[in-house]
Amino acid sequence: MANQISKTVLKWVTENTKNLSRWNQIIWNLAEPAWREYESTKFYIGILRDNDFKVEENSGGMPTAFSAEWSNGPGPKLATYAEYDAVPGQCQAATTFKAPREGLSQHASGHTDPHSALGISTLGGLLATKFAMEKHKLKGKLRFTGEPAEKLRGSKPIHAARGYYDELDAMISFHPCYMLPWCNTVRWDIHCGAAFALIYRFEALEQDSWLSGGFANNSAAIPQAHSEVRAPGANDALFMMYSSSRSLRDSMLPHTGSWSMNEVILSSGQCTADNLAPQISELQYMIRVPTIEQAEKVISFLDNNALAASKMTNCKFSKHWVSKSRPGLPNHVISQLVFNSLKTVGAPIWGREAIETANEIRTNLGLTKSREPFLKESEKIIDPKAADAIVRSDLPSSQLNFTSDDYTEMCWHAPTARLYIARPMLAPVEGFSYPNWVMNALGGIPEAIDPMIITAAKTIGVSFVNMLTNKEILKEAKKEFVMRTGGGINGSKWTKPLCDYEPPIHFAWPDYIETKTGKDWRLSRKGY
Secondary structure (H helix, E strand, O other): OHHHHHHHHHHHHHHOHHHHHHHHHHHHHHOOEOOOOHHHHHHHHHHHHHOOOEEEEOHHHOOOOEEEEEEOOOOOEEEEEEEOOEEEOOOOOOOOOOOOOOOOOOOOEEOOOOHHHHHHHHHHHHHHHHHHHHHHOOOOEEEEEEEOOHHHOOHHHHHHHOOOOOOOOEEEEEEEOOEOOEOOEEOOOOEOOEEEEEEEEEEEOOHHHHHOOOOOOOOOOOOOOOOOOOOOOHHHHHHHHHHHHHHHHHHHHHHOOOOEEEEEEEOOOOOOOOOOOOOEEEEEEEEEEOOHHHHHHHHHHHHHHHHHHHHHOOEEEEEEEEEEEOOOOOOHHHHHHHHHHHHHHOOOOOOHHHHHHHHHHHHHOOOOOOOOOEOHHHHOOOOHHHHHHHHHOOOOOOOOEOOOOOOHHHHOOOOEEEEEEOOOOEOOEOOEOOOHHHHHHHOOOHHHHHHHHHHHHHHHHHHHHHHHHOHHHHHHHHHHHHHHHOOOOOOOOOOOOOOOOOOOOOOOOOEEEEEOOEEEEEOOOOOO
16 A cells, blocks of 8 residues: 555656746745745745645745745654755856856855745645545655755754754654755765854944044044044944954864854945044854754854954943754654655666766866766765764764754654655866856756656655554654653653744845846845
C-alpha cells in the first residue's frame, strides 16, 4: 500500500513539472530581498489558498511571513516551509554570460542559493502529499510556513518563540546543496550552529555637549557657522566600531575553531555634507558560531567596542536584534526515513539541454566543451554517516555543530530532517575558478535547476506519505526527540527560544521601488 501511495506522489510531481518550473521562474525573477518579499509572499499564499489551505498572513507579526494549514482529519501533523529572500548585489539574468536582469543594475538583488527553487521544491512536495492523502484517504495535517529573511536568520527564531512549530510530529527542512560532501543526502549528527545578528546604531549627541569642552568659537556670528569646529559624529563612531571589530575578528578567528563574523554598513540616507555632525549610522553584524555561549562572548566584545566608539565621538549607541538562532539538534529516526526516500527517488540527472547550457557557459568563459560538464557528485547519493565522517575529520573533536542556517530553530520543537539535493554545479577546472554569476545563473535556467526541484519535491512527498503510513516511525522519532531534549519541549536538555525582540522589519533594508519607467533598485527610506 505504501509503495502505491509513493507512486501517486511521484506521478503528481512528474505531471506538474511544468508548473513547478514556471513557479520557480516567477520567484527567481521577483528576487525580493530580506523583509521586503511582498510579491513572493502573495504568490505563495495565492497557490496555497487555491489548494484549500487556510492561511494566516503576517504570521509572527512579520508582513512577509505566513503560516498555512490543511487537514484531512485527525492524524499526524507534518510540516515544511518556503524561503524566498534574495541577496542584494547579486542580480544575474538566466543567461550563459554575465548580465543583470533586464532593466536593473548588478547591484539589485538576486537568488544565490537559490531560495526560489528551495521554496518551490518544498511546495511541490507538500501539494503532492496533499493529493496522495485525498486519493488514498490518509488522515493527517500539513503545515507550510513562509520564512522571510533567511539570509539574516530572520523569521524562524520569531516563529519558534511564538509557537508556530509546536505540536508538530515531524519537519523536513530542505536546502539546495551548498557544500560538499552534503550533496544528495541528509545531515546526521553535525547540524548547523548558532547565529546571532544585530545592528549597532550610533546617534550624535547635541553639538553643544561636545563644544562645551572648550572648542567653541564664541566669536562666530551664527552658531554652527561653516568655520565652526564640528563634533566627530555618527560616521566616525561607525568607522571606529568597524575597524576595531575587524581587528578583534582577525585576532580571535585563527584561535577559536570554526566561526565567522561578517559586517555590513546600513545606509542612513544622509546625503548632504555640511558643517554638522552626522546624526545617525548603523552597522550590522552576523556572528556564526557552534554554540550559544560563543555567540554571547563575541557580542560582549562588540558591546565594549561600541561603548568605546560612542564615547570617543560624542554619540550614544543602541543595540537592535535581528536574530538569535539556536544550534541544531539531530534526529536519526526521521533523518533515516528521509534518506531512504531519497534512495527511492534517486539523485538528480542533468539531461542534454542542461549539458548544452553548461558548455555554452564554459565556452563564454574561454573553456573547452566537456562531455560531463557538471560536478560528478551532483548525480550521486552519499550516505549521511559517510558525509558526516568527512566533515568531522576537519573539525575539533569538541565541536558538535558546523556552518549556519536557522532551520535549527525547528529542531527544538519537532523531529527534524535536514535534506540536501544537488543544485547544478559545474565540474572544476584545474587552475580556474568560476565567477559567482555562474552559480546564480544556473539557479534561474530551467533546464539546469529543474532536475533539483523535481528530485527534492519527490523526496519530500515520498517521505511524508511514508510517515503517514508508518506511524510507528513517528513514535520512534518522538521518543528520540524526548531523549535528546531530556523530556521534550521544556525538558531538562531543551534549549528554549532565544528571541526576545520584535520583528526587525523597520530598518532601512534594501528594496525595489516603482518609478514611472518601471521597477528600479534603491535603498529603502524606511526605518528612521
